[in-house]
Amino acid sequence: MVHVREMDAADVEAVSAIRVRxxxxxxxxxxxxxxxxxxxxxxxxxxxxxxxxSQGFDVSALWVLRDNQRAQHFYERAGYQADGAAQDDVYDGTTLTELRYQRVL
Known part of the structure; x- marks a missing residue:
């Protein structure tokens, strides 16, 4: 995992990236x-x-909650596109659907 930047909790929590397959x-x-x-x-x-x-990757992917249109628009403006993949995760007993977005780096 790579922590890109971490600041005071009042400003920005964190951004991180992980290698997947x-x-x-x-x-x-x-x-x-x-x-x-x-x-x-x-x-x-x-x-x-x-x-x-810098680590040699040419594609990035991420998962966005299906109901989080603000985040979807944010990533779309950054060049990401939904690729049709979806997954359900359970958080505190609630099932949430996530959509996968990808972009060429």
Whole structure:
């Protein structure tokens, strides 16, 4: 796992990337709600892409909650596209569907 940047909890939680089956996956990107829309997430994601490329990866993938349209639009603006894959995960007894997005680095 690669931590790209970690700041004070009041600002940005973290962004990290993991290797999955020969390609790189953006695992988690958290930005404080009061900072959304200011470019912080994009800076973190761009740095994650730089780290992935430096490790020799040419594709990135990530999972986005099906009902999180804001996140879907964020990743689409960053060049990601849904590839049709979906998975269900159970969190605290609630089943949530995630959609896989991919992009060329």
């Amino acid at each position: 020969g390609w790189q996956a953006a695992y988690a990107l958290y930005v404080s709600p009061d900072l959304t829309g200011q470019g912080t997430g994009r800076v973190l994601l761009d740095e994650a892409h730089t780290q992935m490329r």
